[in-house]
Amino acid sequence: MTARVLRAGAATLLFAFAALSIQPDALGSHAAAAEGNTVTVDGRDVTVHVRVDVNVADEVLQSEIGRTAFLGWQDKINDYWNQGLRQLQYDGCLTLHVDVQMAVISVDDWKYRSATEDYLKMTTQPGHHVISFDLNPSRPVVFDPYQPDAGPGMDFTSPFKYDLDGNWSDELETARDFAHETGHLMGLGDDYQDVPADGGTRSESLPGREGTLMDSGDAIDQNIADRLGDTIRKAGIKLPTCWTGTMTSSANETVTADNVGLVCSGTWTTALSLTIAGDGTVTGTAVATVDGPPACQRGHGANPQMEVFRAPVTGSATDTELRFRLGTPSSYEPAGSADFTALTATIYGADPSGATFTVPITSPGHAQGEQSLRFVVGANSFTSDNTLDLTCKHC
Ligand SMILES: [Zn+2]
Known part of the structure:
Protein backbone atom coordinates (compact mmCIF):
# COMPACT_ATOMS: atom_id res chain seq x y z
CA MET A 1 0.00 0.00 0.00
CA ALA A 235 10.55 30.21 12.70
CA GLY A 236 12.52 32.72 14.76
CA ILE A 237 14.05 30.23 17.20
CA LYS A 238 17.65 31.07 18.06
CA LEU A 239 20.15 28.27 17.69
CA PRO A 240 23.83 28.27 18.59
CA THR A 241 26.03 29.50 15.79
CA CYS A 242 28.81 27.50 14.22
CA TRP A 243 32.13 29.01 13.30
CA THR A 244 34.68 27.10 11.29
CA GLY A 245 38.04 28.16 9.98
CA THR A 246 41.75 27.79 10.20
CA MET A 247 44.68 29.10 12.13
CA THR A 248 48.14 29.04 10.63
CA SER A 249 50.93 29.19 13.14
CA SER A 250 54.62 29.77 12.90
CA ALA A 251 56.03 28.39 16.12
CA ASN A 252 59.45 28.61 17.75
CA GLU A 253 60.87 27.39 20.96
CA THR A 254 64.20 27.58 22.70
CA VAL A 255 64.91 25.56 25.76
CA THR A 256 68.33 25.82 27.39
CA ALA A 257 70.67 22.92 27.99
CA ASP A 258 69.72 22.82 31.63
CA ASN A 259 66.15 22.08 30.54
CA VAL A 260 66.72 19.39 27.87
CA GLY A 261 68.38 21.78 25.43
CA LEU A 262 66.37 22.30 22.30
CA VAL A 263 65.86 24.82 19.56
CA CYS A 264 62.91 24.01 17.38
CA SER A 265 60.61 25.60 14.87
CA GLY A 266 57.66 24.47 12.84
CA THR A 267 54.50 25.64 11.15
CA TRP A 268 51.02 24.35 11.91
CA THR A 269 47.66 24.47 10.27
CA THR A 270 44.84 24.15 12.76
CA ALA A 271 41.23 23.43 11.79
CA LEU A 272 38.89 25.17 14.22
CA SER A 273 35.27 24.27 14.81
CA LEU A 274 33.54 26.49 17.36
CA THR A 275 30.02 26.57 18.71
CA ILE A 276 28.74 29.78 20.24
CA ALA A 277 25.75 29.45 22.53
CA GLY A 278 23.16 32.14 23.05
CA ASP A 279 25.02 33.46 26.10
CA GLY A 280 28.29 33.74 24.16
CA THR A 281 29.92 30.63 25.60
CA VAL A 282 32.38 29.15 23.13
CA THR A 283 33.08 25.43 22.95
CA GLY A 284 34.73 23.50 20.20
CA THR A 285 37.61 21.51 18.88
CA ALA A 286 40.95 22.22 17.29
CA VAL A 287 42.80 19.77 15.09
CA ALA A 288 46.35 20.94 14.46
CA THR A 289 48.59 19.40 11.82
CA VAL A 290 52.28 20.14 11.57
CA ASP A 291 53.32 21.15 8.05
CA GLY A 292 56.28 18.88 7.53
CA PRO A 293 58.67 17.71 10.21
CA PRO A 294 59.61 20.34 12.77
CA ALA A 295 63.17 21.60 12.46
CA CYS A 296 64.88 20.73 15.70
CA GLN A 297 68.48 20.33 16.79
CA ARG A 298 67.67 17.24 18.71
CA GLY A 299 66.53 13.79 17.74
CA HIS A 300 63.25 12.29 18.77
CA GLY A 301 64.36 8.88 19.98
CA ALA A 302 62.53 5.73 18.94
CA ASN A 303 59.01 7.09 19.14
CA PRO A 304 57.67 9.05 16.19
CA GLN A 305 57.24 12.77 16.49
CA MET A 306 53.60 13.76 16.81
CA GLU A 307 52.15 15.15 13.56
CA VAL A 308 48.55 15.90 14.53
CA PHE A 309 47.01 16.86 17.83
CA ARG A 310 43.46 17.53 18.91
CA ALA A 311 42.55 19.96 21.63
CA PRO A 312 39.35 21.23 23.18
CA VAL A 313 38.48 24.90 22.74
CA THR A 314 36.78 27.07 25.33
CA GLY A 315 36.06 30.76 25.50
CA SER A 316 33.47 33.47 25.15
CA ALA A 317 32.23 35.63 22.31
CA THR A 318 30.63 39.02 21.91
CA ASP A 319 29.11 40.73 18.91
CA THR A 320 32.53 42.11 18.05
CA GLU A 321 35.07 39.40 18.84
CA LEU A 322 35.74 35.73 19.49
CA ARG A 323 37.91 34.93 22.48
CA PHE A 324 39.12 31.39 23.06
CA ARG A 325 41.99 29.22 24.02
CA LEU A 326 43.10 25.73 23.17
CA GLY A 327 43.19 23.28 26.04
CA THR A 328 45.75 20.55 26.64
CA PRO A 329 45.85 18.21 23.62
CA SER A 330 43.57 15.24 24.03
CA SER A 331 45.09 12.98 21.41
CA TYR A 332 48.12 12.70 19.20
CA GLU A 333 48.67 11.11 15.80
CA PRO A 334 50.27 8.88 14.68
CA ALA A 335 49.54 6.36 17.39
CA GLY A 336 52.34 6.08 19.89
CA SER A 337 53.79 9.45 18.98
CA ALA A 338 54.73 12.14 21.41
CA ASP A 339 55.53 15.80 21.17
CA PHE A 340 59.25 15.66 21.82
CA THR A 341 59.61 19.21 20.61
CA ALA A 342 56.96 20.61 22.95
CA LEU A 343 55.97 22.75 19.98
CA THR A 344 52.33 22.15 20.78
CA ALA A 345 52.85 24.30 23.83
CA THR A 346 53.55 27.29 21.61
CA ILE A 347 49.99 27.08 20.36
CA TYR A 348 47.92 25.87 23.21
CA GLY A 349 49.94 27.99 25.56
CA ALA A 350 52.68 26.99 27.91
CA ASP A 351 51.70 30.02 29.90
CA PRO A 352 49.74 28.63 32.86
CA SER A 353 47.71 31.81 33.07
CA GLY A 354 46.30 30.96 29.65
CA ALA A 355 47.01 31.96 26.11
CA THR A 356 43.84 33.46 24.74
CA PHE A 357 43.25 34.20 21.11
CA THR A 358 41.15 37.30 20.47
CA VAL A 359 39.79 37.41 16.94
CA PRO A 360 37.85 40.50 15.82
CA ILE A 361 34.60 39.97 13.93
CA THR A 362 35.39 42.11 10.93
CA SER A 363 32.05 41.71 9.13
CA PRO A 364 28.91 39.69 9.81
CA GLY A 365 29.88 36.04 9.85
CA HIS A 366 33.59 36.69 9.41
CA ALA A 367 36.30 36.86 12.07
CA GLN A 368 39.86 37.55 11.11
CA GLY A 369 43.00 38.49 12.96
CA GLU A 370 46.63 37.90 13.80
CA GLN A 371 47.99 37.22 17.20
CA SER A 372 51.29 36.28 18.74
CA LEU A 373 51.70 34.16 21.83
CA ARG A 374 54.83 34.71 23.90
CA PHE A 375 55.75 32.74 26.96
CA VAL A 376 59.26 33.45 28.16
CA VAL A 377 60.85 32.23 31.36
CA GLY A 378 64.50 33.20 31.65
CA ALA A 379 66.32 31.87 28.62
CA ASN A 380 63.48 29.51 27.70
CA SER A 381 60.84 30.72 25.33
CA PHE A 382 57.77 29.39 23.59
CA THR A 383 56.39 31.67 20.92
CA SER A 384 54.03 31.51 17.99
CA ASP A 385 52.75 33.93 15.38
CA ASN A 386 49.21 33.00 14.39
CA THR A 387 46.85 34.07 11.62
CA LEU A 388 43.19 33.23 12.19
CA ASP A 389 40.28 33.26 9.77
CA LEU A 390 36.83 31.97 10.70
CA THR A 391 33.42 32.16 9.08
CA CYS A 392 29.87 31.53 10.22
CA LYS A 393 27.16 30.79 7.69
CA HIS A 394 24.18 31.80 9.83
CA CYS A 395 25.59 34.82 11.70
ZN1 LIG B 1 4.16 13.71 2.86
Whole structure:
Protein backbone atom coordinates (compact mmCIF):
# COMPACT_ATOMS: atom_id res chain seq x y z
CA MET A 1 0.00 0.00 0.00
CA THR A 2 1.37 3.33 -0.88
CA ALA A 3 2.52 5.58 1.89
CA ARG A 4 2.70 8.64 -0.22
CA VAL A 5 0.98 11.49 1.46
CA LEU A 6 -0.18 15.00 0.98
CA ARG A 7 0.42 17.73 3.48
CA ALA A 8 -1.70 20.62 2.32
CA GLY A 9 -4.38 21.74 0.01
CA ALA A 10 -7.46 20.28 1.67
CA ALA A 11 -8.00 22.96 4.31
CA THR A 12 -11.11 24.25 2.61
CA LEU A 13 -12.51 20.76 2.41
CA LEU A 14 -12.05 20.14 6.10
CA PHE A 15 -13.58 23.49 6.88
CA ALA A 16 -16.67 22.49 4.98
CA PHE A 17 -16.83 19.26 6.95
CA ALA A 18 -16.19 21.09 10.21
CA ALA A 19 -18.83 23.72 9.60
CA LEU A 20 -21.40 21.02 9.17
CA SER A 21 -20.52 19.02 12.20
CA ILE A 22 -19.57 21.41 14.98
CA GLN A 23 -21.76 22.78 17.70
CA PRO A 24 -21.70 26.56 18.04
CA ASP A 25 -20.38 26.44 21.59
CA ALA A 26 -17.40 24.42 20.45
CA LEU A 27 -16.01 27.49 18.77
CA GLY A 28 -13.29 28.90 20.98
CA SER A 29 -11.12 31.92 20.65
CA HIS A 30 -7.51 31.82 19.56
CA ALA A 31 -5.37 30.19 22.19
CA ALA A 32 -3.28 32.74 23.98
CA ALA A 33 -0.68 30.28 25.23
CA ALA A 34 2.27 29.30 23.09
CA GLU A 35 1.46 26.94 20.27
CA GLY A 36 3.60 24.70 18.17
CA ASN A 37 6.74 22.64 18.59
CA THR A 38 9.33 23.72 21.10
CA VAL A 39 13.07 23.51 20.67
CA THR A 40 15.64 23.02 23.42
CA VAL A 41 19.38 23.43 23.16
CA ASP A 42 21.99 21.65 25.25
CA GLY A 43 25.48 22.53 24.05
CA ARG A 44 25.62 21.29 20.46
CA ASP A 45 22.45 19.22 20.76
CA VAL A 46 19.23 20.73 19.44
CA THR A 47 16.01 18.84 20.16
CA VAL A 48 12.65 19.43 18.51
CA HIS A 49 9.78 18.50 20.81
CA VAL A 50 6.65 17.52 18.87
CA ARG A 51 3.54 16.86 20.93
CA VAL A 52 0.85 14.99 19.02
CA ASP A 53 -2.55 14.06 20.38
CA VAL A 54 -4.04 11.36 18.20
CA ASN A 55 -7.76 10.76 18.17
CA VAL A 56 -8.01 6.98 17.81
CA ALA A 57 -11.03 4.72 17.55
CA ASP A 58 -12.79 3.79 20.78
CA GLU A 59 -11.79 0.14 20.43
CA VAL A 60 -8.14 1.19 20.42
CA LEU A 61 -8.58 3.66 23.24
CA GLN A 62 -10.45 1.28 25.51
CA SER A 63 -8.12 -1.67 25.03
CA GLU A 64 -4.87 -1.52 26.94
CA ILE A 65 -3.20 -3.68 24.33
CA GLY A 66 -4.47 -1.47 21.53
CA ARG A 67 -3.46 1.70 23.32
CA THR A 68 0.01 0.38 24.16
CA ALA A 69 0.50 -0.84 20.61
CA PHE A 70 -0.46 2.50 19.14
CA LEU A 71 1.68 4.46 21.56
CA GLY A 72 4.57 2.19 20.59
CA TRP A 73 4.85 4.25 17.42
CA GLN A 74 6.20 7.12 19.49
CA ASP A 75 9.52 5.42 20.25
CA LYS A 76 9.73 4.01 16.75
CA ILE A 77 9.33 7.47 15.24
CA ASN A 78 11.94 8.92 17.58
CA ASP A 79 14.38 6.07 16.90
CA TYR A 80 13.86 6.44 13.17
CA TRP A 81 14.63 10.14 13.14
CA ASN A 82 17.40 10.09 15.68
CA GLN A 83 19.27 7.21 14.10
CA GLY A 84 19.32 9.19 10.87
CA LEU A 85 20.08 12.59 12.34
CA ARG A 86 22.87 11.51 14.66
CA GLN A 87 25.09 10.77 11.68
CA LEU A 88 24.69 14.30 10.36
CA GLN A 89 25.62 17.75 11.52
CA TYR A 90 23.57 20.84 10.94
CA ASP A 91 25.50 23.96 10.11
CA GLY A 92 28.79 22.19 10.75
CA CYS A 93 28.52 21.87 14.51
CA LEU A 94 25.00 21.02 15.70
CA THR A 95 23.29 17.66 16.08
CA LEU A 96 19.51 17.66 15.70
CA HIS A 97 17.26 15.34 17.69
CA VAL A 98 13.55 14.60 17.58
CA ASP A 99 11.36 14.05 20.64
CA VAL A 100 7.84 13.08 19.63
CA GLN A 101 5.44 12.87 22.57
CA MET A 102 2.35 11.04 21.48
CA ALA A 103 -0.93 10.71 23.36
CA VAL A 104 -4.11 8.93 22.39
CA ILE A 105 -7.38 10.77 22.89
CA SER A 106 -11.04 10.29 22.13
CA VAL A 107 -13.35 12.43 20.08
CA ASP A 108 -14.54 14.04 23.31
CA ASP A 109 -11.05 15.30 24.12
CA TRP A 110 -10.67 17.86 21.37
CA LYS A 111 -12.75 20.68 20.00
CA TYR A 112 -12.72 22.91 16.98
CA ARG A 113 -11.31 26.37 17.26
CA SER A 114 -10.89 28.94 14.56
CA ALA A 115 -7.34 28.97 13.28
CA THR A 116 -7.80 31.53 10.55
CA GLU A 117 -10.80 33.33 9.13
CA ASP A 118 -11.75 30.36 7.05
CA TYR A 119 -10.30 27.39 8.86
CA LEU A 120 -11.36 25.53 11.98
CA LYS A 121 -8.80 23.22 13.50
CA MET A 122 -9.00 20.41 16.02
CA THR A 123 -7.36 21.49 19.27
CA THR A 124 -6.64 20.07 22.70
CA GLN A 125 -4.20 22.24 24.59
CA PRO A 126 -1.64 24.80 23.43
CA GLY A 127 1.54 23.21 22.17
CA HIS A 128 -0.17 20.05 20.96
CA HIS A 129 -0.92 19.11 17.39
CA VAL A 130 -4.08 17.08 16.92
CA ILE A 131 -4.38 14.21 14.49
CA SER A 132 -7.49 12.20 13.73
CA PHE A 133 -6.65 8.58 12.97
CA ASP A 134 -8.90 7.04 10.37
CA LEU A 135 -9.08 3.25 10.29
CA ASN A 136 -10.10 3.39 6.65
CA PRO A 137 -7.25 3.75 4.22
CA SER A 138 -7.02 7.36 3.15
CA ARG A 139 -4.21 9.66 2.34
CA PRO A 140 -2.62 11.08 5.48
CA VAL A 141 -2.61 14.85 5.54
CA VAL A 142 -1.45 17.71 7.75
CA PHE A 143 -3.40 20.90 7.23
CA ASP A 144 -1.60 24.23 7.28
CA PRO A 145 -3.99 27.16 7.00
CA TYR A 146 -1.21 29.58 7.91
CA GLN A 147 1.04 28.88 4.94
CA PRO A 148 -1.42 27.27 2.53
CA ASP A 149 0.71 27.90 -0.52
CA ALA A 150 3.63 25.77 0.64
CA GLY A 151 3.55 22.91 -1.83
CA PRO A 152 5.87 19.97 -2.52
CA GLY A 153 9.50 20.81 -1.99
CA MET A 154 8.60 23.79 0.17
CA ASP A 155 9.19 23.72 3.91
CA PHE A 156 7.01 25.69 6.29
CA THR A 157 7.51 27.18 9.73
CA SER A 158 3.90 26.86 10.90
CA PRO A 159 4.42 23.80 13.17
CA PHE A 160 6.84 25.87 15.28
CA LYS A 161 4.37 28.73 15.67
CA TYR A 162 0.96 27.07 15.64
CA ASP A 163 -0.70 23.84 16.56
CA LEU A 164 -1.73 22.06 13.39
CA ASP A 165 -4.22 19.32 12.77
CA GLY A 166 -4.59 16.60 10.23
CA ASN A 167 -5.57 13.06 9.47
CA TRP A 168 -3.53 9.88 9.62
CA SER A 169 -4.84 6.52 8.54
CA ASP A 170 -4.22 2.82 8.14
CA GLU A 171 -2.08 3.71 5.15
CA LEU A 172 0.65 4.31 7.72
CA GLU A 173 2.12 0.87 8.20
CA THR A 174 5.75 1.26 9.19
CA ALA A 175 7.97 3.43 11.35
CA ARG A 176 9.12 5.07 8.13
CA ASP A 177 5.57 6.05 7.28
CA PHE A 178 4.96 7.56 10.71
CA ALA A 179 8.34 9.28 10.59
CA HIS A 180 7.42 10.82 7.22
CA GLU A 181 4.20 12.25 8.65
CA THR A 182 6.07 13.54 11.67
CA GLY A 183 8.37 15.29 9.23
CA HIS A 184 5.39 17.38 8.14
CA LEU A 185 4.73 18.22 11.78
CA MET A 186 8.28 19.63 11.83
CA GLY A 187 7.69 21.77 8.76
CA LEU A 188 9.20 19.56 6.08
CA GLY A 189 7.53 19.52 2.70
CA ASP A 190 7.30 16.47 0.49
CA ASP A 191 10.19 15.46 -1.72
CA TYR A 192 7.71 14.37 -4.39
CA GLN A 193 4.86 15.89 -6.29
CA ASP A 194 1.75 14.60 -7.96
CA VAL A 195 1.79 14.86 -11.73
CA PRO A 196 -1.07 14.18 -14.16
CA ALA A 197 -1.08 10.67 -15.55
CA ASP A 198 -3.74 8.59 -17.31
CA GLY A 199 -6.57 10.86 -16.32
CA GLY A 200 -5.45 10.81 -12.70
CA THR A 201 -2.18 11.55 -11.00
CA ARG A 202 0.97 9.72 -10.09
CA SER A 203 3.71 10.62 -7.67
CA GLU A 204 7.05 11.73 -9.00
CA SER A 205 10.19 12.34 -6.96
CA LEU A 206 11.50 15.89 -7.02
CA PRO A 207 14.86 16.22 -8.82
CA GLY A 208 17.65 14.76 -6.73
CA ARG A 209 15.31 13.66 -3.97
CA GLU A 210 14.61 10.08 -4.96
CA GLY A 211 14.44 7.71 -2.05
CA THR A 212 14.48 10.21 0.80
CA LEU A 213 12.25 9.96 3.82
CA MET A 214 10.21 12.91 2.59
CA ASP A 215 9.93 11.15 -0.76
CA SER A 216 8.77 7.55 -0.47
CA GLY A 217 12.09 6.15 0.73
CA ASP A 218 14.09 5.83 3.91
CA ALA A 219 16.98 8.25 3.67
CA ILE A 220 17.40 11.02 6.21
CA ASP A 221 20.13 12.84 4.34
CA GLN A 222 22.09 16.04 4.85
CA ASN A 223 19.50 17.97 2.87
CA ILE A 224 16.75 16.96 5.31
CA ALA A 225 18.89 17.82 8.34
CA ASP A 226 19.75 21.20 6.78
CA ARG A 227 16.11 21.94 5.99
CA LEU A 228 14.98 21.02 9.48
CA GLY A 229 17.59 23.30 11.06
CA ASP A 230 16.84 26.10 8.61
CA THR A 231 13.10 25.80 9.31
CA ILE A 232 13.70 26.11 13.05
CA ARG A 233 15.75 29.26 12.45
CA LYS A 234 13.21 30.70 10.02
CA ALA A 235 10.55 30.21 12.70
CA GLY A 236 12.52 32.72 14.76
CA ILE A 237 14.05 30.23 17.20
CA LYS A 238 17.65 31.07 18.06
CA LEU A 239 20.15 28.27 17.69
CA PRO A 240 23.83 28.27 18.59
CA THR A 241 26.03 29.50 15.79
CA CYS A 242 28.81 27.50 14.22
CA TRP A 243 32.13 29.01 13.30
CA THR A 244 34.68 27.10 11.29
CA GLY A 245 38.04 28.16 9.98
CA THR A 246 41.75 27.79 10.20
CA MET A 247 44.68 29.10 12.13
CA THR A 248 48.14 29.04 10.63
CA SER A 249 50.93 29.19 13.14
CA SER A 250 54.62 29.77 12.90
CA ALA A 251 56.03 28.39 16.12
CA ASN A 252 59.45 28.61 17.75
CA GLU A 253 60.87 27.39 20.96
CA THR A 254 64.20 27.58 22.70
CA VAL A 255 64.91 25.56 25.76
CA THR A 256 68.33 25.82 27.39
CA ALA A 257 70.67 22.92 27.99
CA ASP A 258 69.72 22.82 31.63
CA ASN A 259 66.15 22.08 30.54
CA VAL A 260 66.72 19.39 27.87
CA GLY A 261 68.38 21.78 25.43
CA LEU A 262 66.37 22.30 22.30
CA VAL A 263 65.86 24.82 19.56
CA CYS A 264 62.91 24.01 17.38
CA SER A 265 60.61 25.60 14.87
CA GLY A 266 57.66 24.47 12.84
CA THR A 267 54.50 25.64 11.15
CA TRP A 268 51.02 24.35 11.91
CA THR A 269 47.66 24.47 10.27
CA THR A 270 44.84 24.15 12.76
CA ALA A 271 41.23 23.43 11.79
CA LEU A 272 38.89 25.17 14.22
CA SER A 273 35.27 24.27 14.81
CA LEU A 274 33.54 26.49 17.36
CA THR A 275 30.02 26.57 18.71
CA ILE A 276 28.74 29.78 20.24
CA ALA A 277 25.75 29.45 22.53
CA GLY A 278 23.16 32.14 23.05
CA ASP A 279 25.02 33.46 26.10
CA GLY A 280 28.29 33.74 24.16
CA THR A 281 29.92 30.63 25.60
CA VAL A 282 32.38 29.15 23.13
CA THR A 283 33.08 25.43 22.95
CA GLY A 284 34.73 23.50 20.20
CA THR A 285 37.61 21.51 18.88
CA ALA A 286 40.95 22.22 17.29
CA VAL A 287 42.80 19.77 15.09
CA ALA A 288 46.35 20.94 14.46
CA THR A 289 48.59 19.40 11.82
CA VAL A 290 52.28 20.14 11.57
CA ASP A 291 53.32 21.15 8.05
CA GLY A 292 56.28 18.88 7.53
CA PRO A 293 58.67 17.71 10.21
CA PRO A 294 59.61 20.34 12.77
CA ALA A 295 63.17 21.60 12.46
CA CYS A 296 64.88 20.73 15.70
CA GLN A 297 68.48 20.33 16.79
CA ARG A 298 67.67 17.24 18.71
CA GLY A 299 66.53 13.79 17.74
CA HIS A 300 63.25 12.29 18.77
CA GLY A 301 64.36 8.88 19.98
CA ALA A 302 62.53 5.73 18.94
CA ASN A 303 59.01 7.09 19.14
CA PRO A 304 57.67 9.05 16.19
CA GLN A 305 57.24 12.77 16.49
CA MET A 306 53.60 13.76 16.81
CA GLU A 307 52.15 15.15 13.56
CA VAL A 308 48.55 15.90 14.53
CA PHE A 309 47.01 16.86 17.83
CA ARG A 310 43.46 17.53 18.91
CA ALA A 311 42.55 19.96 21.63
CA PRO A 312 39.35 21.23 23.18
CA VAL A 313 38.48 24.90 22.74
CA THR A 314 36.78 27.07 25.33
CA GLY A 315 36.06 30.76 25.50
CA SER A 316 33.47 33.47 25.15
CA ALA A 317 32.23 35.63 22.31
CA THR A 318 30.63 39.02 21.91
CA ASP A 319 29.11 40.73 18.91
CA THR A 320 32.53 42.11 18.05
CA GLU A 321 35.07 39.40 18.84
CA LEU A 322 35.74 35.73 19.49
CA ARG A 323 37.91 34.93 22.48
CA PHE A 324 39.12 31.39 23.06
CA ARG A 325 41.99 29.22 24.02
CA LEU A 326 43.10 25.73 23.17
CA GLY A 327 43.19 23.28 26.04
CA THR A 328 45.75 20.55 26.64
CA PRO A 329 45.85 18.21 23.62
CA SER A 330 43.57 15.24 24.03
CA SER A 331 45.09 12.98 21.41
CA TYR A 332 48.12 12.70 19.20
CA GLU A 333 48.67 11.11 15.80
CA PRO A 334 50.27 8.88 14.68
CA ALA A 335 49.54 6.36 17.39
CA GLY A 336 52.34 6.08 19.89
CA SER A 337 53.79 9.45 18.98
CA ALA A 338 54.73 12.14 21.41
CA ASP A 339 55.53 15.80 21.17
CA PHE A 340 59.25 15.66 21.82
CA THR A 341 59.61 19.21 20.61
CA ALA A 342 56.96 20.61 22.95
CA LEU A 343 55.97 22.75 19.98
CA THR A 344 52.33 22.15 20.78
CA ALA A 345 52.85 24.30 23.83
CA THR A 346 53.55 27.29 21.61
CA ILE A 347 49.99 27.08 20.36
CA TYR A 348 47.92 25.87 23.21
CA GLY A 349 49.94 27.99 25.56
CA ALA A 350 52.68 26.99 27.91
CA ASP A 351 51.70 30.02 29.90
CA PRO A 352 49.74 28.63 32.86
CA SER A 353 47.71 31.81 33.07
CA GLY A 354 46.30 30.96 29.65
CA ALA A 355 47.01 31.96 26.11
CA THR A 356 43.84 33.46 24.74
CA PHE A 357 43.25 34.20 21.11
CA THR A 358 41.15 37.30 20.47
CA VAL A 359 39.79 37.41 16.94
CA PRO A 360 37.85 40.50 15.82
CA ILE A 361 34.60 39.97 13.93
CA THR A 362 35.39 42.11 10.93
CA SER A 363 32.05 41.71 9.13
CA PRO A 364 28.91 39.69 9.81
CA GLY A 365 29.88 36.04 9.85
CA HIS A 366 33.59 36.69 9.41
CA ALA A 367 36.30 36.86 12.07
CA GLN A 368 39.86 37.55 11.11
CA GLY A 369 43.00 38.49 12.96
CA GLU A 370 46.63 37.90 13.80
CA GLN A 371 47.99 37.22 17.20
CA SER A 372 51.29 36.28 18.74
CA LEU A 373 51.70 34.16 21.83
CA ARG A 374 54.83 34.71 23.90
CA PHE A 375 55.75 32.74 26.96
CA VAL A 376 59.26 33.45 28.16
CA VAL A 377 60.85 32.23 31.36
CA GLY A 378 64.50 33.20 31.65
CA ALA A 379 66.32 31.87 28.62
CA ASN A 380 63.48 29.51 27.70
CA SER A 381 60.84 30.72 25.33
CA PHE A 382 57.77 29.39 23.59
CA THR A 383 56.39 31.67 20.92
CA SER A 384 54.03 31.51 17.99
CA ASP A 385 52.75 33.93 15.38
CA ASN A 386 49.21 33.00 14.39
CA THR A 387 46.85 34.07 11.62
CA LEU A 388 43.19 33.23 12.19
CA ASP A 389 40.28 33.26 9.77
CA LEU A 390 36.83 31.97 10.70
CA THR A 391 33.42 32.16 9.08
CA CYS A 392 29.87 31.53 10.22
CA LYS A 393 27.16 30.79 7.69
CA HIS A 394 24.18 31.80 9.83
CA CYS A 395 25.59 34.82 11.70
ZN1 LIG B 1 4.16 13.71 2.86
